[in-house]
Amino acid sequence: MNFKQFLIESAKITYHGTTSKRAEYILKHGFDLKHIGEKSNTKLSGVSVTINKDIATEHAEWAADNLGGEPEILKIDISHLKIMKGSEVEKIWKELGSLDNALKVARKTFDGAELFDLDAEVGLEEFEILIFDPKKVKIIN
Numbered sequence: 001m002n003f004k005q006f007l008i009e010s011a012k013i014t015y016h017g018t019t020s021k022r023a024e025y026i027l028k029h030g031f032d033l034k035h036i037g038e039k040s041n042t043k044l045s046g047v048s049v050t051i052n053k054d055i056a057t058e059h060a061e062w063a064a065d066n067l068g069g070e071p072e073i074l075k076i077d078i079s080h081l082k083i084m085k086g087s088e089v090e091k092i093w094k095e096l097g098s099l100d101n102a103l104k105v106a107r108k109t110f111d112g113a114e115l116f117d118l119d120a121e122v123g124l125e126e127f128e129i130l131i132f133d134p135k136k137v138k139i140i141n
Contacts, residue, residue, distance in 0.1 A: 012079035013140070014049035014129060017059030019069035026074060027141065031134035046112065046130040047137050049076050055126055076131075077138040078112070083129060086114035090122060107132050 018026065025032070031047045050056050053073065060071030084106040092102040099115075106113040112131040116123030131137055 012077060014051050014076045014078050015053045015056030016047065016049050016074040016076055017056035017061075017063060018072055018074060019060070019063045019067050020072045021069040022063070022067075023072040023074055023141075027139060031137055033134060046132045047076075047134050049078070049129050049131060051127045051129065075140045077140050078129065078131065080138065081111035081131065081136060082109070084110040084113040086117035086123065087119055089113050089115065090117040090120050103130070103132075111136055 033045060033047075050059075056073050057071065060073055063069075064071040089099075089102050089106060092105050093099050096102055096105070103113060111133065112129055114123075115128040115130055116126065118124070
């Protein structure tokens, strides 16, 4: 295992970039899936987090510029969740022909899925993890 893999496997804290207004709402009420995909224009159902705080900061700045408010980063604890490794997601994606289908499989036994694969060097620009059930997200701000 190389150092990068060690960091990813030992990551228990992730980050979610948003706006100050949305962060306030999230802290009071939890995540609302009606806002999914506003930045990426993809509708992957779940809460998108990253293991890289700099990436979350970029997302927060984009959200503030495009949606108003100030950029804000939420710290999310995922240590209690069962997350499917990106290499497994990638394998199932290739077998079934779509990310959507791979995530349907993952949802059956996992709380979330890595959307990056170190070995295949896929998704490394985001280091994104998708948490399927917003109620399982633990915000630790």
